[in-house]
Amino acid sequence: MTAMAADVPYFDTSYLVRLYLRDHGFEAVRERAGSAASIASAWHAQAEITAALHRSFREGRLQQSVYLRALDQFVSESNDGLFVWLPLTDPVQQRVERFFQSAPANVFLRAADALHLACAAEHGYGEVYSHDRHFLAAAPLFGLRGVNVIGPEAR
Numbered sequence: 001m002t003a004m005a006a007d008v009p010y011f012d013t014s015y016l017v018r019l020y021l022r023d024h025g026f027e028a029v030r031e032r033a034g035s036a037a038s039i040a041s042a043w044h045a046q047a048e049i050t051a052a053l054h055r056s057f058r059e060g061r062l063q064q065s066v067y068l069r070a071l072d073q074f075v076s077e078s079n080d081g082l083f084v085w086l087p088l089t090d091p092v093q094q095r096v097e098r099f100f101q102s103a104p105a106n107v108f109l110r111a112a113d114a115l116h117l118a119c120a121a122e123h124g125y126g127e128v129y130s131h132d133r134h135f136l137a138a139a140p141l142f143g144l145r146g147v148n149v150i151g152p153e154a155r
Helices: 003-007 013-019 026-034 045-058 064-079 090-102 111-122 133-142
Strands: 039-042 083-086 127-129 145-147
Touching: 013 026, 013 039, 013 045, 039 111, 045 064, 064 083, 090 111, 090 133, 111 127, 111 133, 133 145
Parallel strands: 039 083, 127 145
Antiparallel strands: none
16 A cells, blocks of 8 residues: 555545535544545546535535535635545556456446546555445455445435
8 A cells, every 4th residue: 555545545426525515424524534634536536526516406405605615615625635636547447447347247336436446446545435335345346445434324
């Protein structure tokens, strides 16, 4: 594991969005984030966070002013270096391809989550934080330990 990976936790989008929305378990995620100087994630998570914030606005869970403040806060914190956006390199894509070539038929994993897991593995992470049950179930198939500080999904 690289030194950065040991000091900077890797969050998937289900955790990153809880830094801005009061979704189930946001307190535990924010507490974990507060103990780190920065948080790592795959480069594409920037688009996922923006889309998730807009979805909350579209569905009426956020008023427009709250949505725009959350989006501004995310952009500001990103520009200030809170997040380490890990690149989606050729080796990351090749790891995704190898995974799906050998994955059992009963494995459910979205492409964006496969990119997260492959990215974390390629960049030397040993554990990843998520609240997504499919993501957490697939993490060991990438040589990663999935961690969920929230607990079981509330669904």
